[in-house]
Amino acid sequence: MDERIISTFCLWCDLLGYSTPFVESGWNLNTEESLRNLDRIVSLQWMFTKISFYPIERILVLNDGFVKTIDVLKNLTQPQQYLYWFDNVLDIYNSLNRVDKSRNYPGARAVLTHGYRYEYMQSNMTAADLVQTSLERKKELEKQVMVYSPREFQMNTAFSKAFIMEGAGSEAGIVGSNLYIDIIFLKELELVLTSNKNAKNFLVDEGVEHSETGCRKDRINELNVEFNVISYEEETFFIWEVIECIEGQSEVLFKLWLDNNYVVFNNKGINTRLFKAVKYKTFLEKDLIIELS
Numbered sequence: 001m002d003e004r005i006i007s008t009f010c011l012w013c014d015l016l017g018y019s020t021p022f023v024e025s026g027w028n029l030n031t032e033e034s035l036r037n038l039d040r041i042v043s044l045q046w047m048f049t050k051i052s053f054y055p056i057e058r059i060l061v062l063n064d065g066f067v068k069t070i071d072v073l074k075n076l077t078q079p080q081q082y083l084y085w086f087d088n089v090l091d092i093y094n095s096l097n098r099v100d101k102s103r104n105y106p107g108a109r110a111v112l113t114h115g116y117r118y119e120y121m122q123s124n125m126t127a128a129d130l131v132q133t134s135l136e137r138k139k140e141l142e143k144q145v146m147v148y149s150p151r152e153f154q155m156n157t158a159f160s161k162a163f164i165m166e167g168a169g170s171e172a173g174i175v176g177s178n179l180y181i182d183i184i185f186l187k188e189l190e191l192v193l194t195s196n197k198n199a200k201n202f203l204v205d206e207g208v209e210h211s212e213t214g215c216r217k218d219r220i221n222e223l224n225v226e227f228n229v230i231s232y233e234e235e236t237f238f239i240w241e242v243i244e245c246i247e248g249q250s251e252v253l254f255k256l257w258l259d260n261n262y263v264v265f266n267n268k269g270i271n272t273r274l275f276k277a278v279k280y281k282t283f284l285e286k287d288l289i290i291e292l293s
Contacts, residue, residue: 004118004119005116005117005118006071006072006116006117006118006119007071007072007114007116007188008069008070008071008072008114008115008116008117008152008156008158009069009070009072009082009085009112009113009114009158009185009188009189010067010068010069010070010112010113010114010115010156010158010159010161010162011067011068011069011089011093011110011111011112011162012065012066012067012110012111012159012162012163012166013065013066013067013068013093013096013108013109013110013166014064014065014108014109014110014166014167015040015041015044015064015065015100015105015107015108016105016106016107016108016109016176016177017105017106018037018040018041018063018064019064021033021034021036021037022034022037040100040103040105041064043099043103044096044099044100047092047095047096047099048061048066048096049061049066050088050092052068052070052084052085052088052089052092053070053081053082053084053085053088056070056071056073057069057070057085058070058150058152058153060150060152060153067153067159067162067163068089069117069152069153069156069158069159070082070085071117071152072114072188072192075196075198076192076196076199077196077198077199077200078199078200078201079192079193079195079196079199079227080193080199080201080225080227080244080253082189082192082193083189083193083242083253083254083283084283086189086254087254087280087282087283087284089112090179090277090280090282090290090292091282091290093108093110093179093292094290094292094293096108097177097292097293098293101177101293106177107177107293108177109166109174109176109177109178109179109180110162110166110178110179110180111161111162111163111165111166111174111179111180111181111182111274112162112179112180112181112182112185113158113161113162113165113182113184113185113272114158114182114184114185114187114188115156115157115158115159115160115161116156116157116158117152117153117154117155117156117157117158117159118154118155119151119154119155120154120155121149121151121154122149122151123149123150123151124145124147124148124149124150125145125146125147125149126141126142126143126144126145126146127141127142127144127146128141128142128144129146130146161182161270162182164267164268164270165180165182165265165270165274166180168265168267172263172265172267173263173264174263174265174274177293178276178277178292179276179277179292180263180274180275180276180277181256181258181274181275181276181277182272182273182274183262183272183273183274183275184272186231186240190229193227193229193242194227194228194229197226198224199224199225199226199227200222200223200224200225201222201223201224201225201244201246223246223247224246224247225244225245225246226244226245226246227242227243227244227245227253228242228243228245228250229241229242229243230243233260236259236260236261237257237258237259237260237278238257238258238259238260238262238275239255239256239257239258240255240256240258241254241255241256242254242255252281253283254280254281254282254283255280255281255289256277256279256280256281257277257278257279257280258275258276258277258278259275259276259277259278260275261276262274262275262276263275263276277292278291278292279291279292280292
């Protein structure tokens with residue numbers, strides 16, 4: 001693959017019913033209904049912007065939706081970090097739905113998929129890039145961003161696919177306040193977890209703060225770890241399970257229950273299966289199973 005083409009995971013999440021008050025008010029933001037709608041999004045902003053994987057995740061907020069994207073790096077010493085990112089995505093989506101529905105709003109719908117991206121221009125253009133001026137004036141103009149084009153979202157096919165599939169809505173069988181997971185995402189995540197035969201599980205001093213890279217500063221020890229992924233049907237569910245093996249001891253690290261009544265999506269060059277997430281066993285607590293709101 002061309003080294004300029006970067007593999008990426010991407011989530012697109014969009015509030016349900018958000019445009020209705022604006023449509024009814026003729027897109028006038030000063031009506032009582034519109035102001036109430038603006039308050040709705042203000043109350044959710046921290047969930048729109050919560051970073052799940054520092055320093056490589058990026059978030060772009062667009063009106064009443066947000067997109068999370070993360071590059072899929074090869075040969076990571078800790079490939080399980082992508083599983084932790086996935087776990088955090090589920091938690092953020094669930095929290096958003098829970099808060100929104102507690103205020104009698106319909107919640108959000110999201111699609112998580114895999115694709116590729118290609119950077120073709122600089123991230124942003126400032127006023128200093130556009131005009132000729134003195135050196136003194138240039139320093140001031142460098143602070144004024146005139147063109148926004150985050151490199152992580154330039155020609156990002158994962159973003160495009162997630163946006164198209166979520167936007168297809170009920171006509172495509174994508175309904176309600178649910179998180180739909182592309183089978184392609186699960187296959188790629190499995191590949192990330194199982195392809196590195198030199199993965200490590202770091203034992204750390206929990207009392208030491210995280211460093212800027214996201215890893216703890218004081219490692220007590222490190223152990224080789226192997227990941228296996230199995231999937232199977234159980235009653236009405238499609239189960240996706242990650243098993244961690246350290247020094248011959250195996251345990252289920254993560255488990256995801258998906259509705260086996262999947263959506264076949266075949267439109268605009270996208271041919272895949274989308275599974276509705278129902279519940280998951282988080283890696284944070286051994287026996288905690290979380291139902292999605």
